[in-house]
Amino acid sequence: METRLFQTLLEQRACSDCVLKPMCKPAIVKPDELERMSDHVLPRRSLGAGERLYARGQPVRSLFVSQAGVFKTETLASDGKLQVLGFHFPGELMGLEAIGGRRFRADAFALEPAVICEIPLTALETAASRQPEFQHHLLQAAGSCLADQQDHVELLAMRQADERVALFLVGMLERAERLAGKEEASIHLAMGRTDLASYLCLTIETVSRTFSALRDAGILGVQGRHLAVLDRQRLLGMAKGDAAKGAKRA
Amino acid sequence: METRLFQTLLEQRACSDCVLKPMCKPAIVKPDELERMSDHVLPRRSLGAGERLYARGQPVRSLFVSQAGVFKTETLASDGKLQVLGFHFPGELMGLEAIGGRRFRADAFALEPAVICEIPLTALETAASRQPEFQHHLLQAAGSCLADQQDHVELLAMRQADERVALFLVGMLERAERLAGKEEASIHLAMGRTDLASYLCLTIETVSRTFSALRDAGILGVQGRHLAVLDRQRLLGMAKGDAAKGAKRA
DNA sequence: CGGACCCTTGACGACTTTCAACGTGTGTGG
DNA sequence: CCACACACGTTGAAAGTCGTCAAGGGTCCG
Numbered sequence: 210m211e212t213r214l215f216q217t218l219l220e221q222r223a224c225s226d227c228v229l230k231p232m233c234k235p236a237i238v239k240p241d242e243l244e245r246m247s248d249h250v251l252p253r254r255s256l257g258a259g260e261r262l263y264a265r266g267q268p269v270r271s272l273f274v275s276q277a278g279v280f281k282t283e284t285l286a287s288d289g290k291l292q293v294l295g296f297h298f299p300g301e302l303m304g305l306e307a308i309g310g311r312r313f314r315a316d317a318f319a320l321e322p323a324v325i326c327e328i329p330l331t332a333l334e335t336a337a338s339r340q341p342e343f344q345h346h347l348l349q350a351a352g353s354c355l356a357d358q359q360d361h362v363e364l365l366a367m368r369q370a371d372e373r374v375a376l377f378l379v380g381m382l383e384r385a386e387r388l389a390g391k392e393e394a395s396i397h398l399a400m401g402r403t404d405l406a407s408y409l410c411l412t413i414e415t416v417s418r419t420f421s422a423l424r425d426a427g428i429l430g431v432q433g434r435h436l437a438v439l440d441r442q443r444l445l446g447m448a449k450g451d452a453a454k455g456a457k458r459a
Numbered sequence: 460m461e462t463r464l465f466q467t468l469l470e471q472r473a474c475s476d477c478v479l480k481p482m483c484k485p486a487i488v489k490p491d492e493l494e495r496m497s498d499h500v501l502p503r504r505s506l507g508a509g510e511r512l513y514a515r516g517q518p519v520r521s522l523f524v525s526q527a528g529v530f531k532t533e534t535l536a537s538d539g540k541l542q543v544l545g546f547h548f549p550g551e552l553m554g555l556e557a558i559g560g561r562r563f564r565a566d567a568f569a570l571e572p573a574v575i576c577e578i579p580l581t582a583l584e585t586a587a588s589r590q591p592e593f594q595h596h597l598l599q600a601a602g603s604c605l606a607d608q609q610d611h612v613e614l615l616a617m618r619q620a621d622e623r624v625a626l627f628l629v630g631m632l633e634r635a636e637r638l639a640g641k642e643e644a645s646i647h648l649a650m651g652r653t654d655l656a657s658y659l660c661l662t663i664e665t666v667s668r669t670f671s672a673l674r675d676a677g678i679l680g681v682q683g684r685h686l687a688v689l690d691r692q693r694l695l696g697m698a699k700g701d702a703a704k705g706a707k708r709a
Numbered sequence: 710c711g712g713a714c715c716c717t718t719g720a721c722g723a724c725t726t727t728c729a730a731c732g733t734g735t736g737t738g739g
Numbered sequence: 740c741c742a743c744a745c746a747c748g749t750t751g752a753a754a755g756t757c758g759t760c761a762a763g764g765g766t767c768c769g
Contacts, residue, residue, distance in 0.1 A: 284613065287626060288700030292616045294609055306609055309602030314609065334595060341588045348584070351601040352559030358608035359544055359556055359564065363534065365615045366542045366660050368726085370757070376537060402716065410616050412758060417717055433716075450538025618758080620725070652748065662726060667749055683748075 255324050262317040262325060263304065269313055271327045272304040278323025279399035283407070284315040293407040295361065296320075296400060298384050302350045320399040365410055367450065373409050374419045375447035378429075382438065394441075398434040505574050512567040512575060513554065519563055521577045522554040528573025529649035533657070534565040543657040545611065546570075546650060548634050552600045570649040615660055617700065623659050624669045625697035628679075632688065644691075648684040 253276065256262060262273060262280060277299055286292040294315055297303050307313040308330070319325075337344040360380070367373040378396060386393050398405065406413040420436075423429035428444055430437030438444060503526065506512060512523060512530060527549055536542040544565055547553050557563040558580070569575075587594040610630070617623045628646060636643050648655065656663040670686075673679040678694050680687030688694060 284609070286613050286616050287698060288617060288622065290616075292613060294612060306602055306605035309599050309604075309606045314606060334591060334598075337594060338588065338591045341584060344587060344594065345584060348597075348601070349559050351598070351605070352556055354559075355556035355601070355605055355608060356559045356564060358605060358612065359534070362544060362608065362611055362615065363536050363542060365612065366536050366540075367538060368660075368756095372538065410618075413716080414718085414759085415757060418757095421717075448537060450540075618724095651746095663748080664727085664750085665725060668725095671749075 253324055253326055255322065256319040258319060258321050258323075260319050260323075262319060263313050265313050265316050267313050268311060269304060269307040269330065271329045272302060272308075272333060273317070274302055274326045274328065275299045276324040276326050278319050278321045278325075280317050280319055280323065281400060281404055281408075282315040282317045283404075291407060293400075293404050295357065296408065298388060300388075301357075302354060305351055305354050320404070361408075369450075370409075370411055370415050371419050371422060372447055372450050373411065374416065374423070375444055377405075377409060378436070378438075379445060379448045394438050395430075396436040396438065398436065401434070503574055503576055505572065506569040508569060508571050508573075510569050510573075512569060513563050515563050515566050517563050519554060519557040519561060519580065521579045522552060522558075522583060523567070524552055524576045524578065525549045526574040526576050528569050528571045528575075530567050530569055530573065531650060531654055531658075532565040532567045533654075541657060543650075543654050545607065546658065548638060550638075551607075552604060555601055555604050570654070611658075619700075620659075620661055620665050621669050621672060622697055622700050623661065624666065624673070625694055627655075627659060628686070628688075629695060629698045644688050645680075646686040646688065648686065651684070 256278070265284065275297055279299075280297040280303060281293055282295050282297065282303065283291050283293045297317075303317055304313065306315070333347065337347050364373060364376050364380070367376055381396050381398070382393060385396060400408075402413045402416055406416045409416065411419075420429065420431045423444075424431045426440075426443070428438075428440045428447075430439055506528070515534065525547055529549075530547040530553060531543055532545050532547065532553065533541050533543045547567075553567055554563065556565070583597065587597050614623060614626050614630075617626055631646050631648070632643060635646060650658075652663045652666055656666045659666065661669075670679065670681045673694075674681045676690075676693070678688075678690045678697075680689055
């Protein structure tokens with residue numbers, strides 16, 4: 210059950226035993242450094258759905274890696290509306306964008322019950338100094354965060370709503386498959402339509418209509434937040450901007 | 460003249476003498492490390508307007524900092540169209556998003572005659588290992604890149620074309636003022652309407668019309684790429700999404 | 710049972726895109 | 740020197756898509 214996994218994740222203190230080590234982006238290399246690292250990583254915390262991990266404006270003292278559960282980060286855009294900046298899956302680093310300005314620029318919320326690994330910046334930097342390979346990993350993790358953000362911009366560059374949604378779903382599918390290690394035919398969305406719409410820069414109505422169109426076209430099965438990928442090929446096609454009209458057949 | 464400055468920038472080999480040191484984001488801290496760093500930084504190159512600095516798919520061996528001249532980075536979006544991801548001013552780090560995947564994900568072009576400082580990754584990492592403060596700076600630079608990308612997303616989240624353009628102009632103004640160290644009343648755009656439109660995810664026609672509307676509203680003076688900020692207050696207001704209608708007075 | 714929340718669906722209008730034409734400046738070649 | 744092509748920017752009119760406003764259904768919970 211989920212509770213079992215949660216218990217396991219919470220009890221683990223040592224990074225060397227971490228279930229997520231293989232996919233932990235800031236993964237540490239040498240065993241002895243792992244030990245040292247463990248001493249500094251704070252005890253794992255669990256968060257309930259909707260709970261806030263950190264808040265905009267707080268000084269950054271730690272970075273975070275989700276062990277279980279999807280997170281969202283959102284910021285107050287210049288027009289005063291909330292803007293979802295990203296969704297963060299287990300193993301993905303959070304908070305890095307804050308260290309440029311020393312304070313968090315966004316709020317982070319758990320979308321589901323979650324377990325979080327908190328790494329103090331001081332521990333991160335001393336570990337990086339001691340161990341060039343870890344430093345290298347850290348830089349790579351930063352680069353990956355940047356790449357993710359660029360993907361978000363690319364997503365927003367898709368003009369048509371259905372293309373945007375399709376590209377988003379393909380991305381979610383890939384992430385889920387990377388975590389599961391196998392092909393998936395269904396997607397469970399951790400976020401509601403509101404967060405989804407904000408991330409895609411669309412209204413919830415448009416998102417809902419697009420899902421319905423994909424359903425009517427036989428591409429997707431839609432039951433609330435649970436989606437079934439019925440025609441992977443056509444979904445991929447839409448994500449590439451092929452089928453301008455959602456329901457149009459090839 | 461510009462040529463004089465170019466000559467100066469090209470002749471400088473030592474980071475310690477660098478004119479841009481105060482604003483070089485990956486600025487190095489201690490003098491002796493500066494010396495060592497200089498030995499590894501490649502001789503500065505100059506690029507003509509439109510010349511390519513690096514290409515998508517190339518393996519990353521160096522990061523780059525513009526010494527003079529604005530650059531653009533653009534990628535091939537999944538729909539096959541070119542998408543401008545960012546504009547990079549002197550002192551800003553380029554290429555970091557590539558190191559996550561070991562290859563450049565974008566092309567970088569000089570928009571004007573430019574001088575570039577090339578820092579091999581190996582030099583970067585050894586310097587960071589030796590000197591914790593430099594490592595800290597490097598991480599901060601990475602964070603700043605990430606923050607810039609988030610700003611881009613925030614920009615794209617502005618629904619109305621005039622709000623997007625206004626927010627972009629405010630950003631350009633701020634960057635120019637940071638470089639100049641004083642308030643500016645005019646903006647010289649290094650990029651053409653096509654790159655601008657791509658960055659803003661609008662068509663060039665819409666960008667052009669928006670500029671015209673801002674001109675007619677008495678907010679902006681427009682002469683091709685040269686803009687005069689006539690009503691700073693109202694421009695800021697639009698960037699915050701206040702005036703939904705561009706020409707509407709307060 | 711009522712209410713809150715989330716998601717869906719419909720109709721209308723506004724905005725941007727698209728298509729098209731025009732003007733300007735620059736560089737090339739006659 | 741002029742003609743011409745070409746790139747770039749502007750403007751106009753028409754069409755399409757998404758946002759807005761509004762209403763309704765479903766589920767969960769008190």
